[in-house]
Amino acid sequence: MFESSVIEIDGIFVGIVCQNGPDEPYRFRAMHERVTQMDGDILPTFEAAVTQARSRFRLGRAKVSRAMEPARLQA
Structure with missing residues (x-):
């Protein structure tokens, strides 16, 4: 391995x-869900990796409102 770097978001x-x-x-x-x-994923630059990880991480933070949750089947 030539080089490795840790990515932390917030x-x-x-x-x-x-x-x-x-x-x-x-x-x-990946080390976080x-x-x-x-x-x-293979990325061209370190900055591209950080940018993509940041956007995916922050998208995962958004919670679905109860109105948007799929209806559960009642047995």
Whole structure:
């Protein structure tokens, strides 16, 4: 491994970004449930990884209002 960096969003550890060589792309490893969809993603720059992780993390923070929850089936 050539280089790795921790990504924290709002003080919460969400993942790490690894690079295997100076000319290689960056690979994201998710460590938080809000960004698990990104696990294994290959990104062109470290900044792109941070930006994408930040947006996914903050989208996961939004809660669905009760009016928007799907109706539950009554048995």
